[in-house]
Amino acid sequence: MLDLKFIRENPDVVKQGIENKNEKSRIDEVLELDKKRREILVIADELKSKRNRVSDEVAKLKKAKEDATALIEEMKGVGEDIKKYDDERINVEAELNNLLAYIPNLPHSSVPVGKSAADNVEVRRWLPEGYNLDDPTETPDHLQIGKNLKILDFERGTKISGSGFPLYMGDGATLERALFNFFLDFHLEHHGYQEVMTPFIVNRESMKGTGQIPKMEEDMYTCEKDGMYLIPTAEVPITNIYRNDVLEESSLPIKYCGYSPCFRREAGSYGKDTKGFLRVHQFNKVEMVKFAKPEGSYDELEKLVNDAEDILKALNIPYRVLMLCTGDLSFSAAKCYDIEVWSPAEKKWLEASSCSNFEDFQARRANIKYRRSDDKNLSLFIHLMDRDLQPVG
RNA sequence: GGAGAGAUGGCAGAGUGGUUGAAUGCGGCGGUCUUGAAAACCGUUGUGGGCUUAUAGUUCACCGGGAGUUCGAAUCUCCCUCUCUCCGCCA
Structure with missing residues (x-):
């Protein structure tokens, strides 16, 4: 807001x-x-x-x-x-x-003006030693690999729940668990984040606090009897930890990192990128949220991106960092970097992570402030930013 | 699910219709004293929204949330939420 x-x-x-x-x-x-x-x-x-x-x-x-x-x-x-x-x-x-x-956040002055994803700006890319993007070798995609190794079973996932609910079997389940475990451990050890594990079903106030409601209401899974919502991202519960709170300046920045499953109805998106993992109703994600002072928030955003890149380097995955143009920014974001990883099967870049600075947009919505230590009477809205990273997909 | 108790400022805790934005204590901030510190003493100490001839003045709202009674509500009535205690249920 x-x-x-x-x-x-x-x-x-x-x-x-x-x-x-x-x-x-x-x-x-x-x-x-x-x-x-x-x-x-x-x-x-x-x-x-x-x-x-x-x-x-x-x-x-x-x-x-x-x-x-x-x-x-x-x-x-x-x-x-x-x-x-x-x-x-x-x-x-x-x-x-x-x-x-329904009024979106305003883009930061450093964000390039543009109409669509085509106007996003590549900031940098990183490839493992000797990696060749133009390698013509045919690589099986994740669906094929999943089938061959019997570690993914989309058909039976559909039987249990419906399409878009992946079922991981055996080593597939172990790999998924190992990956988000690795992400968490890596950030806790190397980047000084604190781990949180939150509720996965939240009330309406929390959804409003991070702006999923009212604009994205149609995309949320609901528990109507209780007036509650399945979270579409851990950003919702993590940000709402401090809803209606006033934080002490000395405690900032607060850096949280947490795993959660994410539930999205993806209403009206059938037929677009729906193959395999590319757009599913339930997926796992490690989310990072920073509560920072306004002065340093853009430095914190850069660090957030670097933290994400470190993970991909550690896993030896080719990636590039894009700065989204104004037209491609999400509703609440003032500035956003997408990290895309190279898919050798599809021969294209796929979004793996998204790092946004919301400035005080969400903090105003969720009423999260901080008290300056030099003036105890003054409380300001803090700046929030978040980043997500999906294990497989 | 049933019965009872409760929710007041950063915290603790008074207040049951009329100068109560709210006693008192603690904490915080400023000062006196001191070589310095502690103690003691004095002062000060919430948030948000308006208006104006705007580093100030003035006004309104806020005692878990919402509605009501009244000239007037923290205080009375109703509904809701949450917390605690006891009973029941428990994949």
Whole structure:
């Protein structure tokens, strides 16, 4: 969520940012509602002020054992008026908040303006010693390997749950477990992250806190009876660890790393990249989330990318780092690097990891602040960033 | 699932209709004293939203969340959530 005050004061900057992100702008409506809200607020506040004043008068008169019925009579209607204006304000606010929830984060100034994935910029690539991307040798894809070794059984996964629910067997299951175990151990040992294991089903407030709701509501698996959601990424529970909290500056940056299964309905995406692991309803992921001060957040983002690269180097996997252009950025991101690994079977780069800085966009939504140590009274929204990495796929 | 108890400021803990944004203690911050520190003493100490002739002033809201009663609610009524204790159930 963007800061309403910032929108009010910089409507053109906001509009331009949204346009660069290929999203639609409803800023004028927001500004109008914001104005309306403040007008109503002033009227209601004045009435409340009067009510408070007169109530004190009544209290004084009663204490002095004098007659207060005239004042009480005078105030009889005021309560109803206040309620009328408050109700009106609540309606306007609901409409306003609904609009705000659909306004994306603005791209950082260092992000190249572009329309689509074609405009993303390759920042660097790394290949193992002597690796040749143009090697024409036919390599079996993961489906074929999985079948040959009897370590993946998509057909039976479909029988158990439906399509898009992978079943790992024997060494396949062991490999999957070994990989996310390795990711976790590597980051804990070398990069100073703290491991967390979170609930995998969360409430609606948590989903709102990281912005999956309302925009992505259709893509979530729900437990309707309980009003709960299966997490689409561990980013949701990890970020919400500190929802409505004020952190101490000295504790920052906080670096969490956690494994979770991820559940996504992938509504409306059939027929596109649906082969094998490329787009499934349940997959495993190791997620990293940093809670940082605004000043250093872009340095932290670079480190986050480097941490991810270290893993791929350790596994000897060819990769490249892309900086996403404005048009390809996700709703909440201000800046994002994708790490793509080379698939020798498909002869193309496949996304393996995504490192985003959300700045204070999610922190404002989730109400996560920190208190500066030089000024105990000042609390600011912290900057959040996250990174995910999938074991197999 | 049934019965009971509870939820107040950073923490502990008063307050059951009228100057209560909230006693008191602890903690934090500033100061006095001291060569320095401790102790003692004095002062100060929440968040958010508005308005204005805007490093200030003023106002509104907030005592788990929501609705209600009232001229006036932390305090009374109703609903919800969560925590604790006891009973039942438990793949």
